[in-house]
Amino acid sequence: MGSRKGDFGDGASPGKIFIGGLAKDTTLDTFVKYFGNYGEITDSVIMKDRHTGRPRGFGFITYANPSVVDTVIAETHVINGKQVEIKRTIPKGSAESNDFRTKKIFVGGIPTPVTEDELKNFFAKYGKVVEHETIRDHVSKRS
Template identity: 35%
Template sequence: MEGHNPKEPEQLRQLFIGGLVFETTDDNFREHVEIWTSLSDCVAMRDSQTKRSGGLGFVTYSCAEEEDGAMCARPPKVAGRAVEPRAVSRKGSVEPGAHLTVKKVFVDGIKEDTEE
């Protein structure tokens, strides 16, 4: 791609994808997100004990412009389900208050009988 800088930090080229179905595999995840643009890496996160999909994944594009293009591909769906693509947190962001905009937190490993 024209203007591609091979030294672009990975964080500028990476998206978090939330809301995946629990049957998602790396292969079918890649198959669905590759339609947005070309990838350099793609992984569906798994529970370490059950090996089942954790309902989220990360996609890394070859350049930041492709990451921006994928964010514009709305509404994004993987396996027929709407997903939530989000830019990965930029460490050292110079934007004041950037860390205050997070409204959701992913928590894993909570037992089924746990109450609020």
């Protein structure tokens, strides 16, 4: 592996982003050159399959200056002809702490016969439901 600068592995630094949807032929060199246009990079990796060694289509970039992340996220990025998806990384442990909280959950695959009240009552066992909505298809009215 060699020595790496940065804190890859202990969660995330404020300057770290996730890049998904990478073309399989994207090299680390191309990856770093592309994102290096935005600012100084302290760490970079394209994740590979443990067994085959082939790229898994996603990686991480860590910038020295965390404010660069806002600029990168605001733009659309196409690398090797493929649009990639960019997200902030969430530091390990923050999901349990108050740094990162959401009160909203998404529930998919709800059977059509389930009513809004049945859904609300099911989740009410876990805490107070303040808002719920079943999204329905405009034409078929199915959930």
